[in-house]
Amino acid sequence: MDRRRKITISLVILSLFLVMVGSVLAYTYTNTLLVDTVPTGAQIYAGGIYKGNSPVRITNLYDTETNNYHTILIDKLGYKEAIEYVSTPAGSNNVLNITLESAYTFTNTFTVNTIPEGANVTVVGVIKGLNRQAYTPDEYAQAFPEKTNVTLTNLADTNPDAEYNDERTHFLTIKKEGYAPYYQFIETPAGSNNVINVVLNPVPQVRFVVTSEPTEAMVRTESAGYAGYTPIDVNKTVQDYTNYYTYRLILEKQGYFTDTSYHSLRAGDTKVYHVAMKRVDSTGAFWVRTSPGASWRLTKTGHPGYQGIINAGGAGGNNRVDLGTYTLRVSKVGYVQHVSTTDIASPNSVNANNQIVYNYTIVDVALVQTGSLSVTSSPTGAQIYVDNVYKGLTPRTVTYLAPGERAVRLVKTGYQDYNTLVTVNSGQTTTL
Structure with missing residues (x-):
C-alpha cells in the first residue's frame, strides 16, 4: 500500500471519530426526574437501565428535545408492570407519580367460624395490602386483626392454573390457647363466598x-x-x-x-402459688469453724431458727440468715456444748452483674472434750448426784461431764449422805 493511500484511510478514520465525539458532546444533562409510586419500593428502569427503588431522583438522563422521550418502566412484585414515556427538557425538574395496579383481584369472601370462638386466624398467600410472599409478624397482625368468627375480604382470588403455589391456594392457620392448631389449604375463586366451620380440639394442659x-x-x-x-x-x-x-x-x-x-x-x-421474695440485703452470711465436725444452731426469740452440720473439714453455715443477734449452740457427743451470742450485721449485696456477694460473719469455736466419773460405793445402790443432777445408782460411770470441779453427793436410805468435790479432766475418767 502506497503512502498516499495510508494517509487517506487515516483521515477517514479520524473523521468518523470526530463525528462520534461530536454526537456525544451534543447531549446535555441539566434535568432531574423524581419517580414516586404507591406503594413505594418499586424498581425503576430508564431506557432498560435500573435506576433504584421508588421514590428515586434520577439525575443522569440526557436533556430531551421536542417529540423525544425516555421510556420509564416501573416493576413491583404483586402489581402490574407500568410504562411511562417522559420528556426531560433542559433544566426541567419533573415529578412522575404512579399508583400501581394490583396484579390480583379480590372479589371473594371467606368466613371462618370456630367452636369455641376467639381463635387467631392467619393466612399465607397473596394478601390485599401486602402482595408479596414474605410478611413480618406486625404485617400479619395488621392483615388479620380479627378473631373468629370473622369474614375475610383481603384474600386474593385464587386461580388453579396460576404459575405459583400461593396464587393457586392459601394456607389457613387457626390457633387458640389450650387447643390444637388447625391447618388447611383453601381456595378462594373469583366471586366465591366460602364458609368454613371448625371445631377445635382441646389439648391436655396444666x-x-x-x-x-x-x-x-x-x-x-x-x-x-x-x-x-x-x-x-x-x-x-x-x-x-x-x-x-x-x-x-x-x-x-x-x-x-x-x-x-x-x-x-x-x-x-x-397450681396456685404465692411467694414472698426475700431481699438479698436483708440477710447476711454466717460461717462457723471448729474441729471436729459438729452440729450448730442459731436461735432468736420469735424467729425461725437456722441449723446445720459442720463438715469433716471443720466448717459449716448458712448464706441467707436474717440480720440480727442470735444465740449460737455448737454440739457434738463427747464434747461440751458451746453457747455464745452472734451478731449477723453485715448485709449481703448484689454486684453490677446481678451476682450475689456474700458478706460472712465468721465464728471460730474450740470444742472441749468431756470427761467421765466412775463412782462405786459400799454398800452399792447409792443415788448419785453431780451438781445436784441425778445420774443413777452406784456402781456407775457418769459420762459427758464438763471438765472442772464437780460437787458429788451419794444418798442411800439408812446411811448418812456423802458429799465431796471431784475434778473432772477433759478426755479422762476420774474414779471415786
Whole structure:
C-alpha cells in the first residue's frame, strides 16, 4: 500500500471519530426526574437501565428535545408492570407519580367460624395490602386483626392454573390457647363466598397461677421455659391426661434471692402459688469453724431458727440468715456444748452483674472434750448426784461431764449422805 493511500484511510478514520465525539458532546444533562409510586419500593428502569427503588431522583438522563422521550418502566412484585414515556427538557425538574395496579383481584369472601370462638386466624398467600410472599409478624397482625368468627375480604382470588403455589391456594392457620392448631389449604375463586366451620380440639394442659411480693418477678419452669412476670396465669401443654409431670418453678427478680419450688401436676390441675421474695440485703452470711465436725444452731426469740452440720473439714453455715443477734449452740457427743451470742450485721449485696456477694460473719469455736466419773460405793445402790443432777445408782460411770470441779453427793436410805468435790479432766475418767 502506497503512502498516499495510508494517509487517506487515516483521515477517514479520524473523521468518523470526530463525528462520534461530536454526537456525544451534543447531549446535555441539566434535568432531574423524581419517580414516586404507591406503594413505594418499586424498581425503576430508564431506557432498560435500573435506576433504584421508588421514590428515586434520577439525575443522569440526557436533556430531551421536542417529540423525544425516555421510556420509564416501573416493576413491583404483586402489581402490574407500568410504562411511562417522559420528556426531560433542559433544566426541567419533573415529578412522575404512579399508583400501581394490583396484579390480583379480590372479589371473594371467606368466613371462618370456630367452636369455641376467639381463635387467631392467619393466612399465607397473596394478601390485599401486602402482595408479596414474605410478611413480618406486625404485617400479619395488621392483615388479620380479627378473631373468629370473622369474614375475610383481603384474600386474593385464587386461580388453579396460576404459575405459583400461593396464587393457586392459601394456607389457613387457626390457633387458640389450650387447643390444637388447625391447618388447611383453601381456595378462594373469583366471586366465591366460602364458609368454613371448625371445631377445635382441646389439648391436655396444666395451669399455673403465680403471684409474688413484690410483683414483676420473672417466672419460668425448667420443663416449659419462660412464662412471663408475676402476677401470671398461664397454661402449659402436657403429653397426656393420665400421667403426673413434675415442674420446677423458678421466680427471679433483681435484688432478691431466686425462689425455686417443685410441683407434681397432671392434665386439668391448677397450681396456685404465692411467694414472698426475700431481699438479698436483708440477710447476711454466717460461717462457723471448729474441729471436729459438729452440729450448730442459731436461735432468736420469735424467729425461725437456722441449723446445720459442720463438715469433716471443720466448717459449716448458712448464706441467707436474717440480720440480727442470735444465740449460737455448737454440739457434738463427747464434747461440751458451746453457747455464745452472734451478731449477723453485715448485709449481703448484689454486684453490677446481678451476682450475689456474700458478706460472712465468721465464728471460730474450740470444742472441749468431756470427761467421765466412775463412782462405786459400799454398800452399792447409792443415788448419785453431780451438781445436784441425778445420774443413777452406784456402781456407775457418769459420762459427758464438763471438765472442772464437780460437787458429788451419794444418798442411800439408812446411811448418812456423802458429799465431796471431784475434778473432772477433759478426755479422762476420774474414779471415786
